[in-house]
Amino acid sequence: MAEKIIIVKNVSKTFPKVVAVNNLSFEVEAQTCFGCLGPNGAGKSTMMKIIYGKCTRDEKPMSQMSIFGYDPKDQELKIKYQSGVVPQDNNLDDELNVIQNLMIYSKFYNIPARLARERIAYLLDFLELSEKANSRITELSGGMKRRLVIARALLNNPRLLILDEPTTGLDPQVRHLIWDKLRLLKKEGTTILLTTHYMEEAFQICDTVMIMHKGQRIIEGPPRDLLAKNIEKYVLELLDAGALQDKFNDSMREQVRIDRSQQGTRLFSNNYDYLKTLAGSMESENYYLRQTNLEDVFLKATGRGLSETQ
Amino acid sequence: MHRRRIINTLRKLTTQTTKLAKESKRVFPPLYWRLYSVWYRHMRVYTKNIFSNGLPPFLEPLLFLAGVGLGLGTYITQSMEGLSYLEFLGTGLLVTAAMFTAAFECSFGTFIRLEFDKVYDGMLASPLTVNDLIVGEIIWAGTKGLFFSFAVLCILAIFGVIHLPYSLLAPLVGFLTGTMFAVISLLITSFVRTINQLNFFFTGFISPMFFFSGVVFPTSNLPSYIQPLVEIVPLTHSVRLVRAVCANHYQMIHLWDLFYIVAFILVVGFFAVKRLRRRMVN
Numbered sequence: 084m085a086e087k088i089i090i091v092k093n094v095s096k097t098f099p100k101v102v103a104v105n106n107l108s109f110e111v112e113a114q115t116c117f118g119c120l121g122p123n124g125a126g127k128s129t130m131m132k133i134i135y136g137k138c139t140r141d142e143k144p145m146s147q148m149s150i151f152g153y154d155p156k157d158q159e160l161k162i163k164y165q166s167g168v169v170p171q172d173n174n175l176d177d178e179l180n181v182i183q184n185l186m187i188y189s190k191f192y193n194i195p196a197r198l199a200r201e202r203i204a205y206l207l208d209f210l211e212l213s214e215k216a217n218s219r220i221t222e223l224s225g226g227m228k229r230r231l232v233i234a235r236a237l238l239n240n241p242r243l244l245i246l247d248e249p250t251t252g253l254d255p256q257v258r259h260l261i262w263d264k265l266r267l268l269k270k271e272g273t274t275i276l277l278t279t280h281y282m283e284e285a286f287q288i289c290d291t292v293m294i295m296h297k298g299q300r301i302i303e304g305p306p307r308d309l310l311a312k313n314i315e316k317y318v319l320e321l322l323d324a325g326a327l328q329d330k331f332n333d334s335m336r337e338q339v340r341i342d343r344s345q346q347g348t349r350l351f352s353n354n355y356d357y358l359k360t361l362a363g364s365m366e367s368e369n370y371y372l373r374q375t376n377l378e379d380v381f382l383k384a385t386g387r388g389l390s391e392t393q
Numbered sequence: 394m395h396r397r398r399i400i401n402t403l404r405k406l407t408t409q410t411t412k413l414a415k416e417s418k419r420v421f422p423p424l425y426w427r428l429y430s431v432w433y434r435h436m437r438v439y440t441k442n443i444f445s446n447g448l449p450p451f452l453e454p455l456l457f458l459a460g461v462g463l464g465l466g467t468y469i470t471q472s473m474e475g476l477s478y479l480e481f482l483g484t485g486l487l488v489t490a491a492m493f494t495a496a497f498e499c500s501f502g503t504f505i506r507l508e509f510d511k512v513y514d515g516m517l518a519s520p521l522t523v524n525d526l527i528v529g530e531i532i533w534a535g536t537k538g539l540f541f542s543f544a545v546l547c548i549l550a551i552f553g554v555i556h557l558p559y560s561l562l563a564p565l566v567g568f569l570t571g572t573m574f575a576v577i578s579l580l581i582t583s584f585v586r587t588i589n590q591l592n593f594f595f596t597g598f599i600s601p602m603f604f605f606s607g608v609v610f611p612t613s614n615l616p617s618y619i620q621p622l623v624e625i626v627p628l629t630h631s632v633r634l635v636r637a638v639c640a641n642h643y644q645m646i647h648l649w650d651l652f653y654i655v656a657f658i659l660v661v662g663f664f665a666v667k668r669l670r671r672r673m674v675n
Contacts, residue, residue, distance in 0.1 A: 098675070137517055138675055160520045164421035168518030174511040176434075187437055190430040191519035193422035236518075273636050 085112040088243055088274045092147040094140050096129050096298075103129040104140070105298035111291075112203040116265065117252050118289035120377075122385060126298035127278035128171060134276070135168055151242065164192070169246040171177070173228045175235075177220045181212065184220065185235055192239045199238070206234040210264060226257035233261065236328070238270075244268060246277040247332030250284060262288050282377035292377070294384045301384040308375055313380050315340060315351040319358040320371040322347050335361075342383075351375065395403050421520040431521065431529025431537070439537070450494070450544035454486055458552060473611050474636070483545075483554045484639045485608035487563045488570045488631040491538030495571035496599050498534045499578035500591045508588070513673055523670045531575045531662060538571015539564045559641035566638055569654050570631040574599075576662040577627065583668035602628045630654055 087369040089111040096104040106125040110115040119127040130253075134139035134150055148154050175184050182203060188257030188282045189199035207213045210230040215223060223231065229249065236244060250258040258281075265288050269275055279285055285292045286306045302309060319339075339352040339361075352358050362370050422430070439446055458479070466478050473481040490664045506512040516526060542564040581594045605612065605619070606628035615623065623629050630650035637647045 112422050135518055136674070137514070160421040160522065163518065164520040166518075170511075170514050170518060172511045172514060172516040176438060176512065177510070178438050183441075187430075187434050188519060191422075191427075191516065191521055193426050193430070229532065232515075235515075 085114070087111065087149075088113050088151060089117075089134065089276065090147070090149040091130075091134075093143065093145040094130075094133065094134045094148060095143060095146065096126070096133060096138060096140050102298050104133070107295075107298065107300055109300065109303065111274060111276060113274050114269060114272050115290040116269055116277070116288050118285040119276075119278040119295055120280075120285050120292055120381060121278075121295035123281075124297075125295040127295055128247050129298075130295075131168075131245055131276070131278060133302055135163055135245060137167060164239065164261045165241055166245060167239065167241035169229075169232050169244070169249055171247040171251075173232050175220045175228060175231060180217050180219050181207070181223075181231060182216050184231065185238060188235050189350045191236050194238065202238060202240075203234075206237055208233050211260065218225075226253050229253060229257070230261065233264070241273065243274045243276065246275065248278055248280065251280065258284070282381055286377050294381055296385045302380075309380050310375065314375045314383060316353045316375060317351070317355050317358055318373060318374070318375050318379060319350040319352075319362055320347060321350065321365075322369050349379075351379070366378065377382075416449065421656055424525070427521055427525040428532060429530045431516070431526055432533045434516070436529065436536070450490065450541045451548060454483075454545040454548040457486060458483065458548065458554070462552075474613075476636075479554055481611075482609065483549045484560075484563075484636050485632055486546050487542050487549075487639075488566060488628065488635050488660055489603055490541040490568040491567035492574045492599070492602070492628060492631070494537045494541045495534040495574040496578045496595070498529065498537055499575040500585075500594060501583050501643065503530065503579060503582050503592065504588050505586060507582075507672065517673065521582040523673045524666060526664045526673070527579065527669055528662075531579070531665075534567045534575030534578075535572035538574070539568040541571075542567020556637050560639040562638045563635050566631060566635040569634075569658075570628070572658050573627050573631070573654055573661075576658055576665050579665040579669060580661055583665060583672060602626055607632045627654070627657055 089109075091110070092108045094104060094107050095102065102122075107126070107130060109117075121127050129138055133140050133148075136155045138374060139156065140146055140148070148156070150162045152164055155162055176187065179187070185203045185206070186196075186199060189196075189203070189370075194202065204213075204216075207216055208251065210233060212234065214228060215227060215231075220228065220231075233246075233249065236246075238246050243290055244265075246265075250261055253261070262284065265275055265277075269288075275288075277284075277289070289306060291303065292306050292309060294301045302313060304312070338354055338357050339350040342349040342351065348359060350361070358372055362372050461482055462479055469478040472478075476484070496607070513526060517523065523640070545562060546555070546563055550557055577598075578594070581598075582591070585591055585594075603609070605615070606621060606626055607623070608628070612620070612629065614622045628655045634647055634650045637643050637650075
């Protein structure tokens, strides 16, 4: 069995007005990518911050944490020295240029200047920023800033890379570039922990996905397993449910699971042909027949989570 | 047999030392380095705009001297605490320059880094503790105080207002003054919710101190009910100490001043760190 880089057991975090993390437990194996998925306010970021000591967890006798064998409560420096963090906000020093930003952080890790310059050159090349080495931060695009923050997190060659929404707000090209780099890092032995809203991101790079809602874990597993175990294979999305109104009867209910929301009606089924016949009777702009994806699992899971906690 | 055993032991030893070397590389930097790296960060950002940041500290005392020497000074013929008015005010400026720069750095500067630029969030993800961050910042503000005092000293010396070499020690008092106003400013900032509230700190605390701590005129003639207040506020002690340094004339009271300053830094600094910690780590 692989080494466990992160062990989190029964961890809670209560803010004055809200319970951000509620008795959460999970484990991350070495050299895997673990993704936390959840809507805004699900407690993903708070959980990340607890891991690197930016937040303190509630004092509870049951709660237990181990990151490389250290507890962030009293050994945050040991953890941070071996980790790289990409926070949600970019927080680069606008007054300084790209290289200077990285040089300052290399000082925090006590990397000798000559070694730091080599490492920085390598990382800028790795994240395709070499041309911008002497640019001011204000001249960089959003995607470049994000890549620079990732480079900054990699300065110390971390064993664990923590990314809080690494690709939110970026264009598809940059997102794919970042995913490629993360896959490469994983291959080289880095353990990755990330939070995201993007189902595709989780599907593309995560070995394990945990869906969180209101500070709790809803489901967890490899993305493909989550799909196979938690949702039907196909979905027929109806923009105008009225067209099929007369067919909503018991025999249909045996074949499909109906999910009505304000946005429209979705019919889930493993029987592709049946859904196709249903769709055949409609105008083509009124429906969309497709394979289910992680987003469907997510909506189903967080929807159910809502009713459980209410 | 015997030789082989020695070789084996030696080999084991070398692998162990290389392992140890690798292990020690996995140890986070020591405290002095962490403080230095925080200091270095601020120094680097400050010196990035060396012209616009480094010149005003020299221009400001120049303006003051011109105003007093050419204008105001001609009306004030009475000596103050045995000094000409130019020397009296000039020596006071040595510490007020340090006060203002440290107070700005650790109020508006800190608040912007904390709430707007989120600089600390990034730094706290590297191997630094909140304590490292705040203490490093206090030392940096002290350094700025030292530099600003030095700038005033240069101008005063060029125009022959003060006497070398004793006054060369004045920037050290500038450092202490900067540190003192760094800790009090950080403590105030820890209470502030919106940046505009800091205006009260400057109008209500810093500006009055400029006038009632013996910088512009001696405090000895102030009404007796104000005297205790004068003794409580921090700048009074800086001013007294820096004048003693410039004149190279020390009395027992200056030991009290030094004690006050050190105690102030330690006590207020302790609470500033304690309160700011809660704002940075939640």
